[in-house]
Amino acid sequence: MLSIGEFSNICKVSTKTLRYYAEIGLIMPVEINPENGYRYYSIEQLETMLFINRLKSYKFSLEEIKTILESEESMDEKLYLVLTKKRKEMEKQVQDIKRNLDQLNDDISNLKQGKSMMSYLEDIDVRLVEVPKMYLLSIRKMVLEYEFAEEYGNCFTDLFKKINNDKLTMFAPPMVLFHSPEFTPFGLDTEFAIPVKEYVTGTRDFNPGLCLKTVLYGSYSNLSSVYTKQREWAEKEGYExxxxxxxVYVTDPSQVQKESELITEIYYPVKKKVSNN
Known part of the structure; x- marks a missing residue:
């Protein structure tokens, strides 16, 4: 057996941390001397501690690690599932960091050239277009921000099934309409829709009419910049x-390899402001 000090030194984990791990039931000493309270660990527990440290390096919480250790499932099967999920999370984090780093480099470059850090907004193109009436097959519901990706997949899966079952003809790429007047942490009034040629039960008329249109190439994180530029354009030109x-999702986000391959059209229906004069 190993004293807590020896165990601590080998695993490079402080004795204070080991005592905390024992308190939460993550890894317990195999023996505690009743006379002096000294704690002892087995040689076999060294691998357990290495395993815990390995999962911590992958940013698993202590609660998640405890659940894995206590799972009644096959350890290898359980690990495969949780590590695969964690890899996806880390890949997303790496993408976000890379995108932010590229953006940071662009901002530094602009500042070196004497440009404003917000000068990138000048490259966002806003056009006034007339969009004809269309028939929408849709699902409308309140959606929380963190639920959007899942609801996107679920709702469009259901809509494509209905199109197939009812032998409808898809007229344009899938789209999402945002009916909420303001952002709310309690969810957004969101309509997932697919334009179809046929007018049947379950479809509705949608007549956007005059719209501001912008095509976004790349990450959805830039959508707020597009919204900002469109509102600025509308205010300047007298529209509301x-x-x-x-x-409109020209490219299916589930089918692209990189965010740079995404193509999204943003439409802001507008009308001329009525003069009070």
Whole structure:
């Protein structure tokens, strides 16, 4: 057996941390001397401690690690599932960091050239277009921000099934309409829709009419910049909102390898402001 000090030194984990791990039931000493309270660990527990440290390096919480250790499932099967999920999370984090680093480099470059850090907004193109009436097959519901990706997949899966079952003809790429007047932590009034040629039960008319249109190439994180530029354009030219803002997903986010391959059209229905004079 190993004293807590020896165990601590080998695993490079402080004795204070080991005592805390024992308190939460993560890894317990195999023996505690009743006379002096000295704690002892077995040689076999060294590998357990290495395993815990390995999972901590992958940013698993102590609660998650405890659940894995206590799982009644096959350890290898359980690990495969949780590590695969964690890899996806880390890949997303790496993408976010890379995107932010690229953006940071662009900002530094602009500042070196004497440009404003917000000068990138000048490259966002806003056009006034007339969008004809269309028939929408849709699902409308309140969606929390963190639920959007899952609801996107679920709702469009259901809509494509209905199109297939009812032998409808898809007229344009999938789109999402945002009916909420403001952002709320309790969810957004969101409509997932697919334009179809046929007008049947379950479809509705949608007549966007005059719209500001911007095509976004790349990450959805830039959508707020597009919204900002469109609102600035509308204010400058004397237009105001006339319907729900909507996004058309020209490329399916589940089918692209890199965020740079995403193509999204953003439409902001508008009308001319009425003069008070």
């Amino acid at each position: 909102s006339d319907n729900a803002l909507y996004e």
